[in-house]
Amino acid sequence: MNVTVRYFAGARAAAGVEEEPASANTLSELRSQLAEAHGGHLEKVLTACSFLVNGVAARDFETPLPAGGTVDVLPPFAGG
Template sequence: MLTVRYFAGARAAAGGLSSEPVEAETLEELTSLLAERHGERLAMVMKAASFLVDGLTCHDRAAPLPANATIDVLPPFAGG
């Protein structure tokens, strides 16, 4: 079981949730499941988002996720 934490616009797109449990093997699977669960608005945010897996940036959406990992969904932030 993974813990997904939402920040800024991702939190708003997920209906105000700050975190939720999800079962997924990869970021591809995770983003697909979350898009189905929360709709197109979150799907669009996740297309541009960065992901931290247990605090480390993950660019490979097909890489296996560790069991019990915490996934942070970080949308692009405005400003400096």
């Protein structure tokens, strides 16, 4: 499925882009594609990231991605 991937904070820095289109059937497939496309630094960041699919936290990486959806890549945030 075609989705828009949006990167935030450290994930954005590791990917080198703010957002990009991608085509994957599941979140697991998408993570693999992004790591391959952007290299080892993003791959490391992705292991610590949370993902939102159309604004909802995705916990099952085998859930199908919705066509035309948005996947937000959120690294851990520090703050208080």
